[in-house]
Amino acid sequence: MWVFLLSTVIILCVIHVLFNYNSFARLMRKIQGPDDELMDLARGFAKKFPNIHRFWCFPVAVVVIYNPEDIEIIVLNTMQTALLNKPELLYELKLRAVQFPSSATADDLRQLLNPLLEQPCCIETSPYTLEQDMEEVTKCLTMVSSRLLLSSTTNIHNDHEKWQTRRKILTPTFHFNILRQFSKILQENAQRLLDTLEATAERPIDVVPIISEFTLSSICETAMGTQLNKNDTEAGKTYKEAIYKIGSIVTYRFTRIYLFMDSIFNLTQMGSAQKKVLEIIRKFTTKVIRERKELLRNTDLTNIGEHNDANEDIFMKKSKKVAMLDLLISAEKEGLIDQAGIQEEVDTFMFEDKAAKEINELIGDPNRPIEMEDLRNMRYLECCIKESLRMYPPVPFIGRSLTEDVTLSNYHVPAGVQCHISIYDLHHREDLFPNPSVFDPDRFLPENCIGRHPYSYIPFSAGPRNCIGQKFAMLEMKLVLAEVLRKFELQPVTRPEDLKFVADLVLRNKDPVYVTFAKRNKTL
Numbered sequence: 144m145w146v147f148l149l150s151t152v153i154i155l156c157v158i159h160v161l162f163n164y165n166s167f168a169r170l171m172r173k174i175q176g177p178d179d180e181l182m183d184l185a186r187g188f189a190k191k192f193p194n195i196h197r198f199w200c201f202p203v204a205v206v207v208i209y210n211p212e213d214i215e216i217i218v219l220n221t222m223q224t225a226l227l228n229k230p231e232l233l234y235e236l237k238l239r240a241v242q243f244p245s246s247a248t249a250d251d252l253r254q255l256l257n258p259l260l261e262q263p264c265c266i267e268t269s270p271y272t273l274e275q276d277m278e279e280v281t282k283c284l285t286m287v288s289s290r291l292l293l294s295s296t297t298n299i300h301n302d303h304e305k306w307q308t309r310r311k312i313l314t315p316t317f318h319f320n321i322l323r324q325f326s327k328i329l330q331e332n333a334q335r336l337l338d339t340l341e342a343t344a345e346r347p348i349d350v351v352p353i354i355s356e357f358t359l360s361s362i363c364e365t366a367m368g369t370q371l372n373k374n375d376t377e378a379g380k381t382y383k384e385a386i387y388k389i390g391s392i393v394t395y396r397f398t399r400i401y402l403f404m405d406s407i408f409n410l411t412q413m414g415s416a417q418k419k420v421l422e423i424i425r426k427f428t429t430k431v432i433r434e435r436k437e438l439l440r441n442t443d444l445t446n447i448g449e450h451n452d453a454n455e456d457i458f459m460k461k462s463k464k465v466a467m468l469d470l471l472i473s474a475e476k477e478g479l480i481d482q483a484g485i486q487e488e489v490d491t492f493m494f495e496d497k498a499a500k501e502i503n504e505l506i507g508d509p510n511r512p513i514e515m516e517d518l519r520n521m522r523y524l525e526c527c528i529k530e531s532l533r534m535y536p537p538v539p540f541i542g543r544s545l546t547e548d549v550t551l552s553n554y555h556v557p558a559g560v561q562c563h564i565s566i567y568d569l570h571h572r573e574d575l576f577p578n579p580s581v582f583d584p585d586r587f588l589p590e591n592c593i594g595r596h597p598y599s600y601i602p603f604s605a606g607p608r609n610c611i612g613q614k615f616a617m618l619e620m621k622l623v624l625a626e627v628l629r630k631f632e633l634q635p636v637t638r639p640e641d642l643k644f645v646a647d648l649v650l651r652n653k654d655p656v657y658v659t660f661a662k663r664n665k666t667l
C-alpha cells in the first residue's frame with residue numbers, strides 16, 4: 144500500500160515538474176493566451192448552440208442546458224431518487240465555495256490548466272477548435288476536481304432520505320416569524336458594516352471583503368446564535384480566521400490536480416494545515432452546540448415547527464434568540480438527527496437613486512430602524528436585487544447526475560450524463576430578457592413578468608432542492624442595501640464593462656470591485 148502511494152506521489156510530482164518547470168513551459172507561460180477568457184468562451188458556446196450543448200472529457204460526459212423547458216424537466220422531476228441526484232462532489236464543493244469566499248486567482252487557474260492545455264489529447268473527441276477544447280478542459284477539471292475533493296469532505300447530502308429529513312427540520316427556520324427575529328441580528332451586523340463604510344467613506348474601496356465579513360458574521364449569529372464580532376472571544380476570532388483559511392485551502396487544492404487524492408494531500412503541508420483548521424472549526428461548533436443545548440435544556444421546543452403565537456412567545460421570551468441550531472437540537476430530542484448530523488448541518492450553514500428615494504419615502508427619519516413591514520414595501524429595491532441576481536447570479540451553474548434517460552431539447556440524453564443547468568446563460572438569453580447586459584430593474588415589475596416562463600429566472604434554483612435560504616438571503620440583501628442606501632450614495636469606480644469573471648463554482652470577479660461610498664445629504 145505504502146509503496147503504491149509513494150510511487151503515485153513521486154510519479155505525480157515528476158509529471159507536475161515536467162509539465163510546469165521545463166524551459167518550454169516557462170516560455171509558453173510568458174506568451175499571452177486566453178486563460179482569463181474561459182468564462183467568456185463558455186458564454187460563447189451558449190450563444191452559438193441554442194438551448195443545449197455537450198462536452199465530453201473521458202470519462203465524464205456533460206450536457207449544459209439553458210432552456211426553461213428543459214430546466215423545468217430536470218429540477219421538477221418528482222421521481223426524486225432518479226433525476227434529482229446531485230453530482231455529490233460538485234455540490235459539496237459548491238456549497239463550500241459559497242460559504243467560504245474563495246480566493247483563487249487567475250494565476251491559480253492558469254497553473255492548474257497549463258499542463259492540460261498543453262496536452263489537449265486528454266479530450267476524447269475533439270470536433271471543436273482549440274479554444275473550445277480549452278473550455279472543455281476547464282469544465283472537465285471542474286468535474287474531476289469536484290469529484291475527488293468531495294471524497295475528503297464530511298457533509299454529503301446525496302442520500303435522499305437524509306436530505307429529506309434535514310430539509311424538514313430546517314424549513315421552519317425560514318418561517319416569517321423567525322425571519323423577523325433574524326432581522327434584528329442582521330440589523331446589528333448591518334450597523335457594523337455601516338461603521339466600516341463610514342470610516343472609509345469618500346474613497347474607493349473593494350466591496351468584496353467587506354460584504355464577505357458581513358455575510359459570514361450574520362450567518363454565524365443567526366445559524367448558531369454566536370456573535371463573532373466586536374466582543375469577540377479569542378475562540379470566536381480563531382474560528383473566523385479558520386473559516387477564511389479553509390476557503391483558501393480548498394481553493395489551493397482545487398487548483399492543484401496532484402493534490403486531489405486524499406492520501407497524497409494528507410501528506411502535504413497544506414494537508415496538515417487543513418487538519419488543524421478543521422479541528423478548530425469542529426472544536427468551536429461543538430462548544431457552541433453544547434452551550435446552546437444547555438440553554439435550551441428547559442425549553443420545550445417540540446412544536447417548534449408550528450410557529451403559532453404561543454411558539455413565538457417561547458422564541459421571544461424564553462430563549463431570546465432562536466438560531467437554526469435550536470431546531471436541530473430539538474430534532475435531536477425527537478431522534479430525527481444525531482450529534483454528528485447537527486455538526487454537519489451547522490458546518491454547512493456556515494458556509495450563502497430610485498431605490499434610495501423609495502427607502503426615504505417609506506422610512507423618513509434616517510434614525511428610525513427599518514422594520515420587516517418596511518422591507519416588504521420596498522418594491523423597487525426588490526426589483527433592483529432581482530435584476531442584480533439575474534445579471535450576476537452568485538451560483539452561475541448547478542449540476543445534476545442523470546440516473547435515467549431523459550429528452551432535452553429533442554435530444555435523447557442517456558443516464559450517466561452530468562447535466563449542468565447554466566443559470567448565467569439562462570439569465571442572459573436575449574429572447575427572455577431583451578438587451579440582457581442592460582441593468583433594468585423594471586423587468587421585474589409585476590406587469591412586466593406576465594407571460595415569462597417560470598423557469599427563465601432561477602437564481603436560487605427551483606423545485607424541491609431549491610435554495611432553502613432564499614427568503615433569508617432576500618431579507619439580508621434588502622435590509623443591508625436599504626441601510627447602506629439611506630446613508631451613502633454609491634459611486635461606481637469599477638464599471639460593469641470592467642468586470643471580468645473567472646471560471647469558478649461561484650461568480651467571482653478577477654479583480655477587486657471598487658466602489659466609493661459618499662455620505663448622503665440628509666434629503667434625498
Ligand code: HEM
Nearest residue numbers: 310495537538541542602603604608609610611612615616
Ligand atoms: C443570494 C444568496 C444565495 C443564492 C444566490 C443561493 C443559491 C442557491 C442555489 C442556486 C442552490 C441550489 C444548489 C444546487 O442545486 O446545487 C442553493 C441551495 C442551497 N442554499 Fe442557497 N443561495 C443563497 C443564499 C443562501 C443562504 C443565506 C443560505 C442559508 C442560510 C443558503 C442555504 C442553502 C442550502 C442549505 C441549499 C441546499 C438545499 C437543498 O439541497 O435542499 N443559501 N442555493
